[in-house]
Amino acid sequence: MSSTKPAYNTALTEWNGPLGLPDFGAFADGDFAAAFEAALASDLVDIDAIINQHEVPTIDNTLKALQLSGKDLDRVSAIFWLRAGAHTNETIQALERVIAPRMSRHSSSIMMNPLLFARIDSLYEQRDLLGLDPESDRVLDKTWKGFVRSGARLDEQGKARLADINEKLASLGAQFGQNVQKDEADWALFLNDEAELAGLPDFVRDAMRGAAEERSRPDAWAVTLSRSIIEPFLTFSDNRALREKTFRAWAARGQNGGETDNTGIVAEMVDLRAEKARLLGYHSFAAYKLDDTMAKTPKAVMELLEPVWDKAKARAAEEESDLQRLITAEGRNHDVEPWDWRYYAEKVRNERFAFDEAELKPYLQLEKIIEACFDVATRLFGITFEERKGIPTWHPDVRVWEVFNADGSKRGIFLGDYFNRQSKRSGAWMSALQSQHKLDGKHTPIIYNVMNFAKPPKGEVALLSLDGARTLFHEFGHALHGLLSDVTWPAVSGTSVSRDFVELPSQLYEHWLTVPAILEKYAIHYKTGEVMPKALLEKVLAANTFNAGFNTVEFTSSALVDMAFHADGTPPADPIKFEADTLKQLEMPDAIIMRHRTPHFTHVFSGDGYSAGYYSYMWSEVLDADAFKAFEETGDVFNGDVAAKLKKYIYSAGGSRDPEDLYKAFRGRMPTPDAMIEKRGL
Structure with a gap:
């Protein structure tokens, strides 16, 4: 009796590890590609089984069957996207660039399938007669709307264009995230002189030493662009020139020219999103995204953000005056710059509340x-x-x-x-x-x-x-x-x-x-x-609300720029200039930058998660x-x-x-x- 070897490593889809987990020791990076191929094909078999049955649509044979389809794809995807974010490498990243658009195309083929949508639409039309419990009724409603929002009602030309757009957006989003990750991973400032560590508490030095060791420089201390190192460095370092150098590198992630520059990616994504919204009958991408949220409309979002923005700017101006007072008292004659804020704010906190981060940590x-x-x-x-x-x-x-x-x-x-x-x-x-x-x-x-x-x-x-x-x-x-x-x-x-x-x-x-x-x-x-x-x-x-103006300006400016990119039906050609012009219009304080500048705003551009949605926080x-x-x-x-x-x-x-x-x-x-x-x- 002969046996056929599986075409892929089933450890990625049949989880036999302890506690029902995947057995992470039973597969290698090179196993993902074949597993995706098999799982994508299996998912289409499941969909065909729903479409090709002769029975009239019911909740069980259509909605439930659709919900339970693609189990293998769900499993290999879950492990792969975990790895892509939490422990990536060149093999994973190369496949991510291939599989992200492939998954988008696969999803479009399902969500735009007229026979499948016809079955869902039939259930939706008679939903009041089905005697559904509230949860099932909501799932049917969400499913039907999901098909419509994915282009199920478009003509064939519209469907083809939307599928192309979605595929391209998936590809660009994957590249955007990889570019930011590479800029962060590749940049480090190695310090060898004890004098360059002036002002840094032991916990910051220890973290920098650990970062240097990871980069095979056990003889040095490393400032990296990880928030857990860069922020305390900016808070405690007495060396203003080093604060400026590290801050500028942090702010420039995704905007350094060359292969990892995200400027062109943002311009293309914003343009494609606007076209997608128009195809689906919306004035703007923000209108499309918000239609399925609590806020519902860009107007409702702005009614929340604008009053907070005004209050935050006023508070930040008071805070900046406090920082300038300390700078002047030190005999310095420079204005408060973004690389100064955390450093002097920590001094103000110590002055006002008699404690600092070093005492608390x-x-x-x-x-x-x-x-x-x-x-x-x-x-x-x-x-x-x-x-x-x-x-x-x-x-x-x-x-x-x-x-x-x-x-x-x-x-x-x-x-x-x-x-x-x-x-x-x-x-x-x-x-x-x-x-x-x-x-x-x-x-x-x-x-x-x-x-x-x-x-x-x-x-x-x-x-x-x-x-x-x-x-x-x-x-x-x-x-x-x-x-x-x-x-x-x-x-x-x-x-x-x-x-x-x-x-x-x-x-x-x-x-x-x-x-x-x-x-x-x-x-x-x-x-x-x-x-x-x-x-x-x-x-x-x-001190719970100390530095509230700074923190709120950082956040709200990011949310307002996100909305500005996506609320207009005509997207900007130059996203960096658009960011600067928008902030100027908002009268953004010079001493503060957005918490997430456009070229590294992964919430919004590394995928679709918080696009036109950063306000959600x-x-x-x-x-x-x-x-x-x-x-x-x-x-x-x-x-x-x-x-x-x-x-x-x-x-x-x-x-x-x-x-x-x-x-x-x-x-x-x-x-x-x-x-x-x-x-x-x-």
Whole structure:
């Protein structure tokens, strides 16, 4: 009896590793291409089976079958895109440039298939007669709209052009992200002279030493463009010339000429997005994107951003005066420049609140902040975490936890990948290897967080800034959205919600970091083991809105430029000039730059995720500020009744209902921006 060897490595699609994970040791980088080929073909077989059946369309034989199609493609994609972001190399990047447009073309062939859409359309037309439960009704509605928004109603010429546009956008987005990653990975400033380290606390020096060692320069200290190193360097370095040099490199990512320059990519993407919107009947790409969000229209977004922008500029002007005062007092005669702001702001904070980041950081151990994240989840939602060591993953730094419900039953798997490395793109994010659903049995969620904290030298403790600790809480809030999901349909699982609602669970979770009961338990000095002194804790809380003008100008300018690129039906030919002209119109302070300048604005141009949607963080912030007040109003930030409603309507509900309905079910009403403006200290 003969056996035929599989055409690809099935370890990528049949996950036989511990705890239901993929066996990461059973496949190599070169195995992905063949696995994608097989999985793409298998997905089309599934689609053909739906189309070619003789039975009239039903929820089971059409909608459910569509939801469950492409399992192999889902699995190989989940592993591949994890690797592309968190641990890439030339082999992965080369395939990414090929597979991103290929996947787009594949999706277009399905979403524009007239026979498949006819079956979905038939169900949609008779949906009121099908007796659907609310979740199934919402999935049908989302599916039908997804087909329409993907061009299912266009004529053949329109479909062909839209498929071309989508394919090109996917290719450009992949290249954009790779260019930024390369600029960040390739740039480092090596310092050999102790005098060049003036002003830098030990934790910054240790991080720089670790970065130099990773780059085979154990004799030096390295400033890199990782936010976990560049920001503290700009905050503490006494050497103004070095601050300027490193800041300019940081600001110029994606705009250095040559192969990694993203200027032309942005121009082409904005133009293609505008054409796509017109094809689908929208005035602008922003109108197209926002039609499927809570905000609905560009006008609603601007009504949120513009008042905040005015308040932020006014506050930033006051802050800049404070910084200029210190510069003058030092006998210097220069204006505040962007490479000066963090340095002098830290001095003002020390002056005003009698503490600085260097005093606080020894109390924020990565390990303890992870424990704090877990403790808050246990107090609010009853879930617990048990670490499982020795399980192979995509990198030796990755850690694995099993997650359990209060009754001891398994809830899911959580993986954390916390340290910066050259093979990882910048930023922090949450994603899923497997999403929760119950459509064909119980599918437990496998959720991961990726961070970019500076890795300490071997044997040393990893310490976080307060912003770093907030980032960890933020991404873990997203992780809980995936872990606590309790829906039937995959299409509405976990974070499958509108973009301006998805940040609510993450931003809300940040609030618990600075709850005194949490800091008193987990803010432990890494050397002495002492709890953060109450006086320091009070200073930290008092300084919560310090530098609010700077922080809000950084963010809001990015959101406004994003909207400007996409809200006009006629896109600009020169994106760098357009950025500068837009900021001039907005009267952007000279001493501050956008948090994400256009050439490295990966949220918006490395894929489609936050395009015309960066405002979403502030939209969700309106919700999260009000949602935390629901706890504060009871006098107990861990109130069991409020937590139960929060779990039911926010963290577990996914996209099973309209987000506005979910928020009202939790809070009883929709909020105004007042609580958010108060929270920001504006």
